[in-house]
Amino acid sequence: MSGNKMVARWNLRQLMAEQGMFATSDLLEPLHERGVELSRQMIHRVVTKTPQRINLDLLAALCDILDCTPNDLIEMRVEQAVAPAAVNDAGPGIGNLRPIRAKVRRPGE
Numbered sequence: 001m002s003g004n005k006m007v008a009r010w011n012l013r014q015l016m017a018e019q020g021m022f023a024t025s026d027l028l029e030p031l032h033e034r035g036v037e038l039s040r041q042m043i044h045r046v047v048t049k050t051p052q053r054i055n056l057d058l059l060a061a062l063c064d065i066l067d068c069t070p071n072d073l074i075e076m077r078v079e080q081a082v083a084p085a086a087v088n089d090a091g092p093g094i095g096n097l098r099p100i101r102a103k104v105r106r107p108g109e
Contacts, residue, residue, distance in 0.1 A: 009075040010050035015066045018038070027065065034061040 016026065024040070024047040031038060036058050038046070045051075046058070059070055066072075 003081050004078045004080055006076060007079050008050065009077060011073055011075055012047055012062065012066075015068055016047065027062075031058075031061055032042055032067045034064060081088045083084060 016022070021027065024044045027047070028038075028040065031043070036055075038058070044109050046054075059073070062073060063069060
């Protein structure tokens with residue numbers, strides 16, 4: 001499997017939408033009812049970004065709220081690794097734009 005890597009896709013936002021939940025705050029009360037206390041900011045982070053780790057109580061509560069399994073929330077797939085772009089000797093650039101070396105001159109030169 002050289003050149004490939006296993007990645008996790010976090011499907012929480014899609015599963016919420018399927019249940020008619022479109023705001024991150026829609027999870028606040030259902031999580032509270034299941035004994036999971038998270039701040040609005042933390043709920044927003046969990047919904048909008050793939051978490052690097054997840055508490056099992058939170059995972060179980062999300063599965064209960066959304067009537068799904070952990071496999072529905074976390075989809076594992078193999079992605080082909082992309083080779084790093086070749087580095088140009090002129091340094092980093094944006095598209096075809098390249099930096100231009102500056103000349104520093106003293107006043108009066």
